[in-house]
Amino acid sequence: MNYPTTLPGTHKAVLNRIIEALSADSRLCGIAASGSYGSNKMDDYSDLDLVIAIHPNDYQDVFDQRFEIVSQIEGYTAGFSGEHVGEPRLIVSIFAPNAIHVDFKFVSLPDAAARVDDCAVLWEKGTLLTDVFATALPAYPQPDPQWIEDRFWIWTHYAATKIARGEYFETLEFLSFLRQNVLSPLALKQTGLTPSGVRTIEKRLPEFAEKLAKTIATVEKQSLISAVKQCVSLYLELRDNEVVERNDRAQELVISIFKISSVTKK
Structure with a gap:
């Protein structure tokens, strides 16, 4: 996998564990990273912003189990859902030993097309996630x-x-x-x-x-x-x-x- 040149080693270690754990779940279609990862502007204080794409038929089951799924990844220490930003699909978490902040957004595969910035595909089944991203351009909400x-x-x-x-x-x-x-x-x-x-x-x-x-x-x-x-x-x-x-x-x-x-x- 070609990681961004600015990805710190501490973040890479956590990301490898996440990809290894989640890619083993047959209900998932792909994992992508957005934010500073996608723009290759990371530093030691950056978050990992991840999109977890789920097969539509399995979405509700995975959503209901999302905390159990994330908590089983090595290093998971704490997390909470993102209602405070209007996004209950989001889990905001922190991973040991280097206190790496990771955001997991669990979405049904077709819904992954709606995104605010470019996403880099980290893992996918075939080209499922790449194909969905190709259906729409990123669009950041603009002030009215x-x-x-x-x-x-x-x-x-x-x-x-x-x-x-x-x-x-x-x-x-x-x-x-x-x-x-x-x-x-x-x-x-x-x-x-x-x-x-x-x-x-x-x-x-x-x-x-x-x-x-x-x-x-x-x-x-x-x-x-x-x-x-x-x-x-x-x-x-x-x-x-x-x-x-x-x-x-x-x-x-x-x-x-x-x-x-x-x-x-x-």
Whole structure:
């Protein structure tokens, strides 16, 4: 097998054990790796993101037994399912002795075609998994500028009220939400990069990251006000590059209210 040149030896050892164990299960059709493995950009801290393709007739049985299957692989230490990211088919796990993070996504073979990035086939029966991948191109979910515009000013009003009430940690969480779900995805999309939240934003868009850093606040009123204003400024700058139906009334109302409510604690 031709592994990526950047695959660390610790990860290779775990991967070999996984392939050996899972390929012995007659119900499985193939195993593929995505993420940094597929792009050959791994390092010692990378996860192994695996897609486990299952024969459709056996899918429910394998899904029901997925924890039992994974726990039998040498080195398995702990794992949980991925409902927190809306993906119950996912098992997030860690393997000894080098604490290698491995994500297993169990899918019915036809469903393997729906993927967000390129996948490298590690093992398959015949060409079953390769053939499925050939039916569709990878497609990473893109931010919807209109969906964001329809919500942004209400979100901003929420931040203003939290600051006004002295709920500073709540506001900090909100600022993180905006960076992760609005500002960084729009900036990445507009430069033709994968809009994967704030991951490696400082490397991919260093100039934008400098602006984004000004949205980071301390647990103090004036710092939070400044950070929210920077979020608004960045959003308006990014929105100028999108075709959206703008809600000018909401924008004007919320900005005017923010100037009052964010400086007077109730």
